[in-house]
Amino acid sequence: MASATRNAPARPGSGRRARAESAPFHGKLLTGTGWFEHYYHGERVAILASGAEAASILPEVLHTAETVTVFEETSTWVTPLRVPGPLRGLASRAWLRLSVGDAWTRRQLTPNKRFDSREVTVSPSYYAALQNPRTRLIHWPAYAIAVNGIRSADGVEYQVDTIIVGATSRFAATVPTTAKESAR
């Protein structure tokens, strides 16, 4: 378990924030491509991932899972189809405006001009999946993986059966290897 802290990224404070608890998570912890092979029927699932990753994971998982809680670590621009370079910015803005009616959700899904990547992810169903009543979008930073789920910075424990850790998630480095094996 000590390796969890040693592997943490060197960013100030992030080792404290993104950490695996000493008592391991009771459910399934899926890393890498593990999420693709798992069968989610009736499960409560949490996704810890960047927006770009969540855009491909969420629509798939939502087909069979009972509920999905998405901890979107960074937002991403999305277009429903491939759009030629110069039009991408405009198209992704329009797509967000058209697909997401709620202003606050839209604000959360909008990448920051200065800090977030300008890359555009292609996904026809991400926004629809996010607004599905079985999906919860959480914009609070996830604080730790606890025994029964994910504890986030707002002090709430989101209880789930399965956690998917995206490859570029800041939890990817801190998830203990034993958990990685148990996922197989």
Add this chain to the structure above:
Amino acid sequence: MSQETRDKLTPFMADLVWIEHIGARGFASLAAKAPTATIREIYRYFHAEEQKHANAELALMRRWGMLEHGRIPEPNTQVKLAIKVLDTYGDTLPLQGLAALIPLLECALDGALVKFLTDTVEDPLCHEVFRHINSDEARHITVDFEVLDYLGARGWISSISSAAELLDPRVVVGLIVVFAPLINKMRDNIVGMGLQEKKLMNAVRRFEKLGGRGEYTARLASYQALKVMGNMIIDRSHPYHRLLADPMVKITNHVPRFLIDKPQSWVKGLSPKAVA
């Protein structure tokens, strides 16, 4: 807790919950305008932590039987106005304005209101909860003043040009129409409940003292303006109350509903439950 204390404290707790929730929204705006990526990340945590405070205070209200049928208390008109302004202009208000306003509110909450509450209520859980909240708040205040100093250190040209930003009518109207009545209503409520005005004074002194420690903070027009405003607010005999704040409370009590009706969905984010 006696029925009398409960009745007395219910509106106070409801105000407290909503002020924390608005503070949370303020950090969301700060995060969007943060000067560096690290500060943005810190503000994202503060945003969540303020919401945590609001939820914890809501949980205390539930514990004390202050929530009717588990319902979240309705915000008062002044709070609704503040929500409206944050929804409409929150993300475009000048950074140094919000960055100075939030620590002033936190000094007041932390130093005066919360102390008043823990002095009044004997519930050990309440003391435990506010010990945590206070330690968060102390951390927030430290960072808030570091950021102010950082903004001040950008030099005189930047200080002057950002001071000009503060003359933006949205800022002036925001202060007069939203901030002044919101604070005055709460101030009078709590003094009416028995808080000594001296404690409010200490809160503003603390704001001045912490700001005075920063080498460059004094260059910020927003910090200077709020210092003056804070001193006017605590002095009940100051003409500020007679000429501006009291009439504004009266006027805002009659704001037509359609103006402040549809808040954005963050307003519904409150919950007294620790598990979801």
